Amino acid sequence: MSEFKKWQTILKIVLIIAIVGGIVIGSAIKGKQEQVETTYEKIFKISAFFIVFLALFLYWILPNTKLARHFKMNESLFIASHILGIVCGITGLAAAILWQQVIVKTHLFEFIVVLFGFIFVYWAMILKARKSANVSDILDEKQIDNIRKAATVTLFVVSCILLIMYFISYHEVFTLEGKIWFLCYFFMTLLIYSGSTLYYFKKE
Amino acid sequence: MRLGNNIRRFRFDHNEMSQEELAKAIGVTRQTIFSIEKGKFVPSTLLALKLARFFKKSVEETFYIVEDVKSARR
Numbered sequence: 699m700s701e702f703k704k705w706q707t708i709l710k711i712v713l714i715i716a717i718v719g720g721i722v723i724g725s726a727i728k729g730k731q732e733q734v735e736t737t738y739e740k741i742f743k744i745s746a747f748f749i750v751f752l753a754l755f756l757y758w759i760l761p762n763t764k765l766a767r768h769f770k771m772n773e774s775l776f777i778a779s780h781i782l783g784i785v786c787g788i789t790g791l792a793a794a795i796l797w798q799q800v801i802v803k804t805h806l807f808e809f810i811v812v813l814f815g816f817i818f819v820y821w822a823m824i825l826k827a828r829k830s831a832n833v834s835d836i837l838d839e840k841q842i843d844n845i846r847k848a849a850t851v852t853l854f855v856v857s858c859i860l861l862i863m864y865f866i867s868y869h870e871v872f873t874l875e876g877k878i879w880f881l882c883y884f885f886m887t888l889l890i891y892s893g894s895t896l897y898y899f900k901k902e
Numbered sequence: 903m904r905l906g907n908n909i910r911r912f913r914f915d916h917n918e919m920s921q922e923e924l925a926k927a928i929g930v931t932r933q934t935i936f937s938i939e940k941g942k943f944v945p946s947t948l949l950a951l952k953l954a955r956f957f958k959k960s961v962e963e964t965f966y967i968v969e970d971v972k973s974a975r976r
Binding site for chain 2: 772773900901
C-alpha cells in the first residue's frame with residue numbers, strides 16, 4: 699500500500715473513532731448534567747457540526763474534482779497561514795487570560811480556532827490533490843528547515859513560560875482556572891510556533 | 903567559513919532573470935533564492951545541483967567557500 703493510501707486509511711480510522719468516541723462521551727456527560735441547554739449552546743452545537751462536516755466535505759470531495767489543479771502551495775499562502783496563526787494565538791491568549799469565564803462558556807476558543815483550522819484543511823486538500831502524505835512535497839527545503847527550528851524553539855520557550863506560570867500560580871500571585879491552562883498552552887504554542895516560523899522564513 | 907555563490911550574477915547573465923522566475927523554474931520559493939544569494943541559507947546537495955544544472959555550470963562554479971579573516975590569517 700502506498701504511503702498516501704496508508705495515511706488516508708489511518709485518517710479514516712481516526713475519524714471514525716473520534717466521531718464514535720465523541721458521541722459516547724457527549725451522551726455520558728449529558729446524562730450527568732441537569733442544567734437546561736441554552737439557545738446559544740444549541741446554536742453553537744449546530745454550527746459546530748456544520749463546520750466539521752463542511753471541512754470534511756471540502757477535504758474528501760474537492761481534491762477529486764477539476765478544481766484540484768488550482769490547489770497549490772505558494773509563498774503567500776505559507777506566510778498568510780502563519781500570520782493567521784499569530785493573530786489567533788494573540789487573540790486566544792488575551793481572551794484566555796482576561797476573560798477566563800467568557801472564553802469557555804461562549805465557546806470563543808472554538809471560534810478563534812476555526813479560521814486557523816480551515817487554512818490547514820486547505821493544506822490537507824493540497825496534499826490530497828498531490829496524492830502525497832509528506833508535507834515536504836509541498837514545501838521547499840528552506841520552509842521545512844524553518845518549521846523544524848520553529849518547533850524546537852516553541853518546545854523550549856513554551857515549557858519555560860508554563861513553568862514560570864506554574865510557580866506564579868503555586869505562590870498564588872495569579873491563578874488560572876483548570877480549563878484555562880490548556881487554552882493558554884494551546885494559544886501560546888500557536889503564537890510562538892507561527893511567529894518563529896515566519897521569523898526564520900524571513901530572516902534566514 | 904561561509905558559502906558564497908554566483909547565482910545573482912548568473913541570473914543577470916541569463917536574460918536578467920528575476921528571483922521569482924528562478925524560484926519557479928527550480929521549484930522553490932522566492933525567499934529561498936533570496937536567502938541563498940545572501941548566504942543566509944545553505945542549500946542541500948540536491949538543490950545546489952539543480953541550481954548549477956539550470957545555469958549549465960558546475961557546482962564549483964556556482965558555489966564557493968568564503969574564508970573568513972581569522973582562518974585566512976592562520
